[in-house]
Amino acid sequence: MSEPLFLHASGAEVGKVAPLCVPGSLGAIYTVPGGRARDERAGQIVREHREQGVLGSSFLLDAARYGGAGRVGADAALTPQWLAQQWDRGLEWAMTDSGYVDRDRVDQLDALFDSAVAMRKQAPVGAKFFLQVPADSQWVSKRADEVRERVDRYQIPVAYMFGSSGDPLETRASVQGLLHLLGSPVPSALVRADHAALGALAGGAVLGAMGTSSGRRHIYTSAGRGRRVPGLFSVLLPEGLSFHRSDTLARAIGSSPEQSYWRCHHCSRCEGARLDDIVDPTAAFIHSIESLQDLAAGVLASGEASTAMASWKAKCRSAQFIHTDIAVNLKWDYPKSLKAWTTGS
Structure with a gap:
């Protein structure tokens, strides 16, 4: 992918996001609704982006199992079929359907990387994917060393996103932790972010994705965002x-x-x-x-x-x-x- 900046958008926004994507400048990540219709909707999003977007613009699919009412933990197994469907639809890079790494849950972090290693062994030769690492802000502000050690050990490209009731990257410790993570020689990205996506690019991220709304600028772990007021934007x-x-x-x-x-x-x-x-x-x-x-x-x-x-x-x-x-x-x-x-x- 040649685009540094991505928009992290809802799959319902493909009609307004895709026409703005430009090869070499701007790409997109679309969240896909869960449930039985997930695979069908993913196919629709792929078709819509290619029909309405600029030829050659990059995009990724996000299963978003880490958030919402149906959130699953990172110890839930990754789905090989989800990766295979993305490759079969012609996406150069796929993203895993990772669950959320809760505070202090080292077991979940280890389970996530173990599952990713298994996915890599099953993947076709040359197939590429990002391991989503959706994690509590503690993992970037206080325990970044532990995450980085696993990334360096397993050499699997990662896409970080962090959860908090407020801004997970508003402290000096969290920014320093993020820069430490991005300092790995393993390709690393920051997604579902705010202006920190630009800072991540400056810090060496292969891509930074900014949410198209406040709800997609990090993972909310409580009712931390205000309600939308009709008529305002x-x-x-x-x-x-x-x-x-x-x-x-x-x-x-x-x-x-x-x-x-x-x-x-x-x-x-x-x-x-x-x-x-x-x-x-x-x-x-x-x-x-x-x-x-x-x-x-x-x-x-x-x-x-x-x-x-x-x-x-x-x-x-x-x-x-x-x-x-x-x-x-x-x-x-x-x-x-x-x-x-x-x-x-």
């Missing part, structure tokens, strides 16, 4: 590396309309217009996705790992200053993880 503030509800953003712009950070120069839809010019969800979606692509391209422009991380940290510092400035005039929430990225090594 989220808009990316590119200079702040943050999403905000449209009404909240409009109030903030009204308090200091002269500030340059309210204007977007990252997408073809805005072309320098102020963000309160975005008045519907479709425009907000296109703005957000194109802006993320531009931000990712800027971070990775040099092709050098050290320069990419320096660029990412500079963007995080700038975003912190902007949020601090906005908060002078009104109550303002913003990602606390920005500080974690600037202080992490």
